[in-house]
Amino acid sequence: MELLSQMMQLLFSGLTLGAIYALIAVGFVVIYNVTGILNFAQGEFAMLGALTCISLVNNNVPLWLAIILSIVIVAAIGGIFERTALHTARKSSVTTLIIITIGVSIVLRGAAILIWGTQVQTLPPFTDNTPITILDAVLLPQNIWAVGISIVILILMMYFFNYTFVGKSLTACVVNPFAARLMGINPEKMSLFAVIVSAGVGALAGTVIAPISGATYDMGMMLGIKAFVAAVIGGLTNAPAAIAGAFLIGILEAFTEGLWSSGLKDVVTFTFLLLILFVKPEGLFAKASGKRV
């Protein structure tokens, strides 16, 4: 019984962590799918979302409005980032663009220090946060929010990429930009659209995690790396697979920490990543298609 409740607890923690990684991993996948680049500023969108939301709440904006506003603001920042940093360099190689995103992430972190300083800030939970006990394991409503939101995003993404015209157009841009252009799709517009969407989803991830762990200017780095690992493990071209990868990483981390040692958490995660890269580099859940890279 005690073992069962411990397992439940670890599972809850793992799902929460996984949900947060998933929201950021989705951003990686969307941008990668459309532009073929890895956006390493993805974690910073979460940081900006969290801190913007906290500032709004501190200025007496209701929490719900603050969350929506911060998503809009960060999506706008994402749009500006795409137009100024990526669009202007669109003729460069993919590697150059990836390096640009790393540069942008450093700029955003620096800006965050100037605006918010280095102190930790916190956001109230979305709803009353009285713990729920299931089999002696504790579950917080905020954790349910985290998991719930990422499942909703998962369903939306699946629908979007497979059943909508815009989603199909986005995919078409990746498969063959030239042919897509012949079909009347504008890849440049799609790239802008993709960055805006993933910035918005990243901001949402930030507002979800802020009540759980607090928010600082440097929170984006670790979240971004873990989400990147999740996306690679799942398969970078496939949003649902990346989300599955994120939950896998979250649960793996929780169980390593709970049953073994917290120091070995990252070791296990990154070893797993290396294994995947050696054995199944196209991702655990991706269909081998050989269509790209």
Next chain:
Amino acid sequence: MKKVFLSLFVLMTMLFLAACNSDNASETKETSTEPAKEDSATTEPSGDGEPIKIVGIFSSSGGAAALGEPELETIKMLVEEKNAAGGINGQQIELITYDDKSDQNQAILAMKKALTQDEATVVIGGTISGNALAMLPLAEQYETPYISLAASKQVYVDESGNARKWVFKMPQDDQLAVERILQYLKDKNLTKVAWLNVANSYGTGGHDEFKKYAPEYGIEAVIEDEFEATVNDAKPLLTRVKKENPDAIIVWGTVQESAVVIKNIRELALEAPILASHGIATEQFIEVAGDAANDVILPTGKLLVANSLEDSNPQKDVLVSYSKQYTDKYNKPASTFGTYAADGFNIAVKAIESKGTDRAAIRDFIENELGEYIGVTGIFNITPDNHMGLAPDSFEMVRIQNGEWVLEK
């Protein structure tokens, strides 16, 4: 594809490690090469002879600004007061201050200037340990008394365990906070404890001290583990703590990660009392941890609870008057960091009063003749072997109750 991912992964890992290692590197991006001279000659030399030159080097901007600012303000306030009252033995004090911008290079430049151009009688400062450690070789080289305001024990003890000749240190060692916690646990008969520390130098330093002193106090750790400074959810770790059923849980970290872990302890409804490090003794912790902060017990300098101390406590008068003076002048609550500067300045003044401006005589006075000195931080007993001179009782145990710091009996 494999290659691209692998090289990216390596790149990211390197970036990440670089970010981890260069501790607050992002906070110290200052481009100017000259330390800014903030203000000098707060008063014109008056009366007979040269003014006494005291140099203050503080991190009053940059990452450690929250620490350096009250130090700078305190020393300005005290110099002003002293000069208005006629200076030291009729000689005015010339205070020269530098802002090292929380950067070691700036600290060294400022120290060099202080010793060569300003020819300081005494140097006070070095807000953070890295800066103090960078500055002190110069103090030794130029044989000038240097009173450090940084916490690390290495500041006043050299590699072979001997006291550094020209360096004195005002804040307590972290070790004293560990000992104070152990003393408390012993008094309350809580002998089987869980030790959790943040996985950085502050955390492992505390852990080393804990392992060293716990047996002396008859305390046994039933579980010892670490959590990351970026921890989001420590519940997996805490399920293991729960299984061991400790009498008390010690969470050794600074504000953010301690807040997360302590929140998680409350959520899992662990009943054991929670003890935390002195690193969380700020209003910010209460803000971030919210209700979870209630009933957390921690060691802290006496300033937070100055008004609740018994009247018989020899430090009470000093504490209350410092706190009042600072609040009246700057219109904000006094900070523990300011008390370090106050003690440093007052000790220097005492030495100069008695010995004049001869540097070697000042050093010898602080080391041998100061005796028991009742400061704001604690009661100093500086000896040739111990250039810090504080005991664990310079920390008080306090309990957080409804956002207030309450003296724990």
